[in-house]
Amino acid sequence: GAGVSQSPRYKVTKRGQDVALRCDPISGHVSLYWYRQALGQGPEFLTYFNYEAQQDKSGLPNDRFSAERPEGSISTLTIQRTEQRDSAMYRCASSKGQGAGYEQYFGPGTRLTVT
Amino acid sequence: GQNIDQPTEMTATEGAIVQINCTYQTSGFNGLFWYQQHAGEAPTFLSYNVLDGLEEKGRFSSFLSRSKGYSYLLLKELQMKDSASYLCAVKGTGGFKTIFGAGTRLFVKA
Numbered sequence: 178g179a180g181v182s183q184s185p186r187y188k189v190t191k192r193g194q195d196v197a198l199r200c201d202p203i204s205g206h207v208s209l210y211w212y213r214q215a216l217g218q219g220p221e222f223l224t225y226f227n228y229e230a231q232q233d234k235s236g237l238p239n240d241r242f243s244a245e246r247p248e249g250s251i252s253t254l255t256i257q258r259t260e261q262r263d264s265a266m267y268r269c270a271s272s273k274g275q276g277a278g279y280e281q282y283f284g285p286g287t288r289l290t291v292t
Numbered sequence: 293g294q295n296i297d298q299p300t301e302m303t304a305t306e307g308a309i310v311q312i313n314c315t316y317q318t319s320g321f322n323g324l325f326w327y328q329q330h331a332g333e334a335p336t337f338l339s340y341n342v343l344d345g346l347e348e349k350g351r352f353s354s355f356l357s358r359s360k361g362y363s364y365l366l367l368k369e370l371q372m373k374d375s376a377s378y379l380c381a382v383k384g385t386g387g388f389k390t391i392f393g394a395g396t397r398l399f400v401k402a
Binding site for chain 2: 218221233284
């Protein structure tokens, strides 16, 4: 594929609602990362998948956050019972391999606003 | 704990050279990355260091000293389009989790 895509690009939701954010990685990329990025800050690691296996979810803030990648391609980050503090840019990135030297390709992000 | 420090902002003149420093303290080390991020856009890869020394790629070079927990990104022949944030990122043990610094906002003036 052309690049990493994410949808929706913008999401406004009311406090207490659930949201699902989608990431479509570059075709053939086995590794997929989710980050949260506040304005003026670097990306904050949330979770990592190798194929369909979620190998690290240590960055998920609490149990309202979950992610899946059932077929090793598209991934969904779900936030349940959203709170205003969840408002942020959520970015997905993919890389060709699992090894240390593989660069990450970032998607355009989903801007989530919780009102 | 894990910590990556970079200067918040730097200003340089078009055509000049600028060095952006990064110091890190992380649990394990599996390589250091530099990414460029223009305002409102996604980060894009610039360089990767895993061994000590200098890696050169066109106008950009990156240096690593693992014993000092230190890296720098060197940008030569600055252009206005180099105005962006530069993110230092370290991959920890296991090669999965990547920790990013807050980024250095570089302003290039004419």
